Amino acid sequence: MADEIALGGRAGELFAGIPVRDFQKSLDWYQRLLGAPPSFFPNDREAVWMxxxxxxxxxxxxxxxxxxxxQTIICDELEALIAEIAGRGIDFVDEEAPGKGVRKVMYNDPDGNEIGLGRVPAQ
Structure with a gap:
C-alpha cells in the first residue's frame, strides 16, 4: 500500500498556497471566508491559516x-459552515454533487481563485 501513496506517505505537513494581487483586499476576504485571522504572517507578502x-x-x-x-477543503458540518460564511457576507458561486452524499460549493476570491468546501460520506 505504501507504494500507492505519494511520497511513500512521508509528507508530514501540507501548505496549500494561493497567489493574490492585492494583499489587504485578499486578507480581508480570506478572514471572512475562514472566520479567523491568520495564524501567522511569515513576511509582509504572506498570511497563513492553520x-x-x-x-x-x-x-x-x-x-x-x-x-x-x-483548492478544495473537505469539511465536517458543511451546511453549518456555508451558513456561517454567508453570515459574514460571502456566498458560494457554484455547486456540484458528483456522487451520492457528496457536495462541493465553490467560492471565488477577489482574484478569481477557487476555494471549494466539500463533504464526502463517511467511509
Missing amino acids: LAGHRWLYIIVDPRRAGGAV
Missing part, C-alpha cells in the same frame, strides 16, 4: 500567477 493539525492554507502576493488556484 485549518487543522498539519494542514495550512496561505495567501502570497504573486500578481503574475494570481487567479489560477483551485
Whole structure:
C-alpha cells in the first residue's frame, strides 16, 4: 500500500498556497471566508491559516500567477459552515454533487481563485 501513496506517505505537513494581487483586499476576504485571522504572517507578502493539525492554507502576493488556484477543503458540518460564511457576507458561486452524499460549493476570491468546501460520506 505504501507504494500507492505519494511520497511513500512521508509528507508530514501540507501548505496549500494561493497567489493574490492585492494583499489587504485578499486578507480581508480570506478572514471572512475562514472566520479567523491568520495564524501567522511569515513576511509582509504572506498570511497563513492553520485549518487543522498539519494542514495550512496561505495567501502570497504573486500578481503574475494570481487567479489560477483551485483548492478544495473537505469539511465536517458543511451546511453549518456555508451558513456561517454567508453570515459574514460571502456566498458560494457554484455547486456540484458528483456522487451520492457528496457536495462541493465553490467560492471565488477577489482574484478569481477557487476555494471549494466539500463533504464526502463517511467511509
